[in-house]
Amino acid sequence: MDRANSSPIRNQKYAILAEIKRSDGLSVGELAERMNLSYMGVKQHCNSLEQEGYLSTQRRAKRVGRPEKLYVLTGKANEFFPQKGPPFVLELLESIDEIYGSLAADRILHRLYRRYTEALRPLISGSALAERARQLAQAREKEGYMSRYEPSGAPHGQVLEFHSPIQAILDRFPQAREFERLLFERLLATRVERSEDRSGGGCKIAFLLLDSEEREPKGAAGSFLESPAEPKRTVVSLPISSLAAERDR
Numbered sequence: 001m002d003r004a005n006s007s008p009i010r011n012q013k014y015a016i017l018a019e020i021k022r023s024d025g026l027s028v029g030e031l032a033e034r035m036n037l038s039y040m041g042v043k044q045h046c047n048s049l050e051q052e053g054y055l056s057t058q059r060r061a062k063r064v065g066r067p068e069k070l071y072v073l074t075g076k077a078n079e080f081f082p083q084k085g086p087p088f089v090l091e092l093l094e095s096i097d098e099i100y101g102s103l104a105a106d107r108i109l110h111r112l113y114r115r116y117t118e119a120l121r122p123l124i125s126g127s128a129l130a131e132r133a134r135q136l137a138q139a140r141e142k143e144g145y146m147s148r149y150e151p152s153g154a155p156h157g158q159v160l161e162f163h164s165p166i167q168a169i170l171d172r173f174p175q176a177r178e179f180e181r182l183l184f185e186r187l188l189a190t191r192v193e194r195s196e197d198r199s200g201g202g203c204k205i206a207f208l209l210l211d212s213e214e215r216e217p218k219g220a221a222g223s224f225l226e227s228p229a230e231p232k233r234t235v236v237s238l239p240i241s242s243l244a245a246e247r248d249r
Helices: 007-021 028-035 039-051 075-080 088-100 102-123 129-142 167-172 175-188 234-248
Strands: 055-060 068-073 147-150 158-161 192-197 204-209
Touching: 007 028, 007 039, 007 068, 007 075, 028 039, 028 068, 039 055, 039 068, 068 075, 088 102, 088 167, 102 129, 102 175, 129 147, 129 158, 129 175, 167 175, 175 192, 175 204
Parallel strands: none
Antiparallel strands: 055 068, 147 158, 158 204, 192 204
């Protein structure tokens, strides 16, 4: 994005990118209405962002008239949204995977998600499932996941996330998606199904809340999930235990 622009213009451009990221694509008219800006002002910003490579366009059919032009994000726009870890953490996990085997990376990711679950647990205190889901969405929103709870969809609503700061890690180590789903299950005390939609130039992740009855949130430390099976090769278990010992000193 052109750094020579004034700060208010840069802020408006970022706000446009953020609005589009939380959607399946938006027209100039929809953006102008959501942001309370003039149609021509938004159109000018969108044209500029498209020229800079941050936006592309798609067509959406209308009941009457010509198809409507929608703006969607390109991969280049991700630089404006928070990233956690990559590329260093990704390279570290890949090195562990190459040297000690895939089970070693699984165990480290498992431990990280278990700790993350326990760190979030004090923030999830609601007695009702919807309240807990809102609290979890608020906590994840602060960490850059662009998260919100919607009561519609699934038996008890869903938590939608429009950005993942660790998307590169999720793509390289797909098992982390299951750990993420289990994190939601443990904190919300309900069955959760995770889905991912990358159409429209973005990435929308939905955590569907499936259970039909309320349950008390699990509060025991270390209740994230059972540890992965012990490695068959001793060369894997020794380095992992050594790393843990070094960390706990």
